[in-house]
Amino acid sequence: MNEDCLKLSCYFGERHRSGSRFVADQLLEIYGRHEVATSIMLRGIEGFGLKHHLRSDHSLTLSEDLPAVAIAVDNRPRIESVLDEVSTVPGIGLVALERARLVHGDINPIVLPETLHEAIKLTIYLGRQEQVYRVPAFIAVCELLHRRGIAGATVLLGVDGTAHGQRQRAQFFGRNADVPMMVMAIGSGDRIARVLPELGALLRRPLFTLERVRICKRDGELLEPPHALPDTDVHGMALWQKLSIFTSEAAQHDGRPIHRAITRRLRATGSSGATTVRGIWGFHGDHPPHGDRPLQLGRRVPTVTVVIDTPDRISQAFPIIDELTVERGLITSEMVPAVRARAGHHGRGGLRLARHHF
DSSP states (O other): OEEEEEEEEEEEETTOEETTEEHHHHHHHHHHHTTOSEEEEEEEEEEEOTTOOOEETTSTTTTTTOEEEEEEEEEHHHHHHHHHHHTTOTTEEEEEEEEEEEEESSOOOOOOOGGGSSOEEEEEEEETTOEETTEEHHHHHHHHHHHTTOSEEEEEEOSEEEETTEEOOOOSSSOOTTOEEEEEEEEOHHHHHHHHHHHHHHSSSOEEEEEEOEEEEETTEEOOOOOOOOSBOTTSOBOEEEEEEEEETTOEETTEEHHHHHHHHHHHTTOSOEEEEEOSEEEETTSOOBOOOTTOSSOOOEEEEEEEEOHHHHHHHHHHHHHHOSSSOEEEEEEESEEEEOTTSSSSSSOOBOOOOO
16 A cells, blocks of 8 residues: 555546647646556536536537546655646646555555544546456446445546556547546445455456545435535645535436536536536445446436535535435545646636645
């Protein structure tokens, strides 16, 4: 386990350019050149930023510039060197720097620190065509997590990224076997710790990250709201919070998918931004793992909506999200120690980077 690991997440528009190049391509070129342990670019399906311009695949007019997220994970020195270059790329709306623990190689039973015993977000990085006993690896992983009582898991398909330091980009022709995908799982610390060695034995080249989260709500049951945080820490640095809402295309509120209802309500009430990514497989609670199936009416795939904002705006957003997830959904919260936000997308105002002592 790497005790000093950082996760760098960049939120931007899919068609945003830096000079003659797309921002997405420039970011992944940086990650590949630095041989980042793992990175992945995800295409969003809906979102908005500071100017509150809605982007959605639900409408041809609104889908011209869908939101995108690029995530990179490695040890502190490498991510900090990457951050220096990323900071010079225009067109990125928000950059979030979060603490994580990187787990890879031979995975033995792990004793987690006390800070990780409440709840954990476990992210498993896989190749698109990776298999376990002739079964797609993401399906085998979800089945194992479900059997072990993990609260939920969502599989997200990447279109670009790095795997074990090598860039892997999706091509129109080709197997795309190593193009990255990720499984985001939420569970209690003790259950996650017990399942890690099993996952390590299941996969050929296991690569995981662990992050501390708080489970706020699960299948309509409100467990506890996000922590009330001040706007700044003891050093005067701005504090930020993140809400992650795991739902499904099939879960609706007033005839509209929950994630779309959340996006529109938050946009109407002045939130700084939200981004939704569609999964291809997953489960929450007692519901068995599932995804789209042939000849079915309506989509059953999971979705993840991420809201990053200041503590006061998060405290205003959570009651709205709570109201819209009366029966379905898994909601988590976590603190984001460092954020740089540019006007014109996620965030409030000019360029800020709060570099906390991790």
